[in-house]
Amino acid sequence: MSTILGILALAGMLVAPYFALIYASVEKEQKLAQKIFYFHVPSAWVSFLGFFIVFVASVLYLWKKERIYDLWASAAAEVGVLFCTLVLLTGPIWAKPIWNAWWVWDARLTTTLVLWLIYVAYLMLRSYGGDAAQNAKFRAVLGIVGFLDVPLIYESVNIWRTLHPPQLIRKGGLQADMFEALMVCLTAFTALFLALLFQRVSLARAEEELATIRADLQERETSPTP
Amino acid sequence: MGFWAQVGAILWKDIVVELRTKERLSSMFFFALLVIVIFNFVFEPGSEAMREIAPGILWVTFTFAGLLGLTRSFTMERENGCLSGLLLCPADRGAIFVGKALGNAVFMVVVEAVALPFFGVFMNVAVLPALGRLLILMALGTVGFSAVGTLFAAMSANTKMREVMLPLLLFPILVPILLAAVKGTEAVLAGEGLGGVSGWVKIAVAFCALFTAASILLFDYVVEE
Numbered sequence: 001m002s003t004i005l006g007i008l009a010l011a012g013m014l015v016a017p018y019f020a021l022i023y024a025s026v027e028k029e030q031k032l033a034q035k036i037f038y039f040h041v042p043s044a045w046v047s048f049l050g051f052f053i054v055f056v057a058s059v060l061y062l063w064k065k066e067r068i069y070d071l072w073a074s075a076a077a078e079v080g081v082l083f084c085t086l087v088l089l090t091g092p093i094w095a096k097p098i099w100n101a102w103w104v105w106d107a108r109l110t111t112t113l114v115l116w117l118i119y120v121a122y123l124m125l126r127s128y129g130g131d132a133a134q135n136a137k138f139r140a141v142l143g144i145v146g147f148l149d150v151p152l153i154y155e156s157v158n159i160w161r162t163l164h165p166p167q168l169i170r171k172g173g174l175q176a177d178m179f180e181a182l183m184v185c186l187t188a189f190t191a192l193f194l195a196l197l198f199q200r201v202s203l204a205r206a207e208e209e210l211a212t213i214r215a216d217l218q219e220r221e222t223s224p225t226p
Numbered sequence: 227m228g229f230w231a232q233v234g235a236i237l238w239k240d241i242v243v244e245l246r247t248k249e250r251l252s253s254m255f256f257f258a259l260l261v262i263v264i265f266n267f268v269f270e271p272g273s274e275a276m277r278e279i280a281p282g283i284l285w286v287t288f289t290f291a292g293l294l295g296l297t298r299s300f301t302m303e304r305e306n307g308c309l310s311g312l313l314l315c316p317a318d319r320g321a322i323f324v325g326k327a328l329g330n331a332v333f334m335v336v337v338e339a340v341a342l343p344f345f346g347v348f349m350n351v352a353v354l355p356a357l358g359r360l361l362i363l364m365a366l367g368t369v370g371f372s373a374v375g376t377l378f379a380a381m382s383a384n385t386k387m388r389e390v391m392l393p394l395l396l397f398p399i400l401v402p403i404l405l406a407a408v409k410g411t412e413a414v415l416a417g418e419g420l421g422g423v424s425g426w427v428k429i430a431v432a433f434c435a436l437f438t439a440a441s442i443l444l445f446d447y448v449v450e451e
Binding site: 064113117118121124125128129131135137138140144145146149152155157 | 302330348377378381384385387388390391394395397398399401402405406425426429432433436437440441447448450
């Protein structure tokens with residue numbers, strides 16, 4: 001599974017720049033700065049997908065108590081944070097020439113930043129955790145609470161202030177070639193996200209296996225040979 | 227023993243412990259006072275800018291003082307294995323959570339009640355004309371803070387870096403209720419009614435309802451061995 005996804009991701013990431021830079025026409029007002037949109041939006045989409053997976057896997061972990069759901073949640077949080085970081089990096093690069101500021105406290109920017117903070121805290125909780133089984137439960141609780149908070153964060157920051165360009169895609173204001181390029185990039189990023197996620201989960205499983213083998217070996221060494 | 231009798235017993239236990247030691251309230255209040263004083267050094271006292279950011283300072287004060295109380299709430303239970311004792315009681319886990327959360331809320335309210343006059347005096351803000359509306363906002367802010375705070379305090383008490391972990395987990399989650407409380411306080415102190423900030427009040431109420439329910443459900447998983 002992870003090999004197929006890896007090949008898909010590789011192919012996707014090879015054609016995505018062509019569609020973003022050459023196939024899609026140059027936007028009239030923003031010129032080349034708009035090109036970052038094709039990487040910015042897919043990154044945002046997959047990072048939210050990642051946080052949603054964290055939520056679902058966390059609920060499943062608390063419910064079924066199976067180790068594998070925790071591995072999925074942790075892996076999704078890691079990959080989600082990675083793409084969320086990309087969103088927070090590509091955004092300012094675009095904002096500087098267009099808004100003439102690296103950062104503004106707009107609803108979507110702020111929500112993304114707060115989300116990033118929540119899931120970085122999630123990763124920190126994992127590194128500073130004590131007892132492994134208990135820590136997995138704590139992470140699941142944070143994964144659930146954090147996701148439940150998203151609509152409230154968005155709504156509160158929305159009342160606070162809004163500046164981000166409206167979602168053109170929904171309004172149908174996006175030109176056909178731009179829309180196609182965006183879809184290609186979305187697919188490529190989703191494939192890349194899934195490839196990384198599957199890779200991370202299988203790595204975590206290998207780590208666990210290694211840990212059990214080590215513990216087993218140690219036990220054999222310490223116990224007297226019959 | 228019914229649910230609320232159990233809640234009452236746990237709340238009463240925390241209050242008795244506090245009445246005998248007076249550790250938590252005194253440290254929380256002193257810290258709140260320090261935050262207010264330090265903000266006066268950082269910004270020009272009596273200036274126009276100071277009046278504008280006063281609501282923010284008020285809530286930073288409450289949040290930091292509350293955080294101190296939360297940390298104590300579960301480290302206290304951990305010492306001498308009190309938490310295991312508490313869990314062995316034939317009490318509903320939900321009741322333990324509500325009791326602890328109510329205790330945290332009560333301590334925070336006491337500290338807020340004492341800190342508010344100092345805030346009014348040091349910041350030169352007329353608190354009295356808006357007192358009723360302010361109390362409603364403070365009640366909402368305190369309930370929301372205590373609900374999520376108690377859940378996370380129970381978690382962070384069992385991690386390696388206890389005191390550090392709690393604010394890292396808690397503050398990002400608190401963003402909606404803090405924004406609502408600060409913006410609501412801003413409007414109320416400027417003489418507006420609660421009707422003018424109904425959007426913020428709705429967010430605060432939604433936060434309190436959602437996270438009280440979620441915390442009661444999730445607390446069971448946090449404390450089980």
